[in-house]
Amino acid sequence: MTLEQLDADYSLTHQLTFVAGPGGLPMIEINNPLAKATISVYGGQVLSFQPVGAADLLFLSEQAYYAEGKAIKGGVPVCWPWFGADPENKGRAAHGFVRNRMWNVNSTETLEDGETKVVLGLSDSEATREIWPYGFEMAIAITVGTTLRLQLMTRNTGDQPFALTQALHTYFSVGEIGQVEVLGLEGTRYLDKAKGSGGGEKSQLDAVTVAAEVDRIYLNVPSELAIVDASLGRRINITSSGSKTAVVWNPWAEIAAASGDLADDSYQKFICVETTNAATDVVEVPVGGDACLVATYGIG
Numbered sequence: 001m002t003l004e005q006l007d008a009d010y011s012l013t014h015q016l017t018f019v020a021g022p023g024g025l026p027m028i029e030i031n032n033p034l035a036k037a038t039i040s041v042y043g044g045q046v047l048s049f050q051p052v053g054a055a056d057l058l059f060l061s062e063q064a065y066y067a068e069g070k071a072i073k074g075g076v077p078v079c080w081p082w083f084g085a086d087p088e089n090k091g092r093a094a095h096g097f098v099r100n101r102m103w104n105v106n107s108t109e110t111l112e113d114g115e116t117k118v119v120l121g122l123s124d125s126e127a128t129r130e131i132w133p134y135g136f137e138m139a140i141a142i143t144v145g146t147t148l149r150l151q152l153m154t155r156n157t158g159d160q161p162f163a164l165t166q167a168l169h170t171y172f173s174v175g176e177i178g179q180v181e182v183l184g185l186e187g188t189r190y191l192d193k194a195k196g197s198g199g200g201e202k203s204q205l206d207a208v209t210v211a212a213e214v215d216r217i218y219l220n221v222p223s224e225l226a227i228v229d230a231s232l233g234r235r236i237n238i239t240s241s242g243s244k245t246a247v248v249w250n251p252w253a254e255i256a257a258a259s260g261d262l263a264d265d266s267y268q269k270f271i272c273v274e275t276t277n278a279a280t281d282v283v284e285v286p287v288g289g290d291a292c293l294v295a296t297y298g299i300g
Helices: 003-010 126-131 252-258
Strands: 016-020 026-031 035-040 045-051 104-110 116-123 136-144 148-156 162-164 166-168 171-173 180-183 189-192 201-203 214-219 224-229 234-241 245-250 270-277 283-285 290-299
Touching (some): 035 136, 224 270
Antiparallel strands (some): 016 026, 104 116, 116 136, 166 270, 180 224, 189 201, 214 245
């Protein structure tokens, strides 16, 4: 569908328009009385969320790739139907196949309180079944207001049950990583995936801070977490449902320098706190069944 057709069918007067983004990818620009946001139809991915009077909550790499087959570095990439490496070791790409695929625009609407809601969707095709042999319909409902609410929904439309892991792989913008604390994970156990960490399961004693590479899957997490950023003087609250795990990730200097889509010093400006079904938190979706992963982000 062309940009002109998308705009004709789904634009909202004085609130939502479609534009050509970098690489010619279709983008949704939202500007309502409560917030601004940018959403990439490619990947079903929120790239920016800025409540009125506040700085952007999301980090987007200045060196991000905008091309078919490439994932966009930053915002809220969708990892689905697996999180992390290919669980069956078939050589398939990490984090599944939906973050580098064009989605459909299902609907747009203005809600009574001035919020804007966008629903993007994706369903199985011959191409997806070659990668993952199941019938599905999935959608992400994005509600932009004083908070950003994301609902990642999956329906099994096939003739066999399937299991999935998934994530809203959110990159939060921070002023200086050394002045950031993640609260709410004190006392939980985590799987340490960072290079040189020795791996295994460990216990989080205090607030999470970052002074080296951090790559952790936290287990049995509470539904409310927070990022306290002393440098920017703000607190970002994260509320989730449909999830028992959360991932905290920062690549630190070596990995950032080796990444073509990250500036060398970019690791100082973001932290990923991801709402996930990861590790043993596997979602079983029966034939005709549904699953829903929800996250809400706002300034406290």
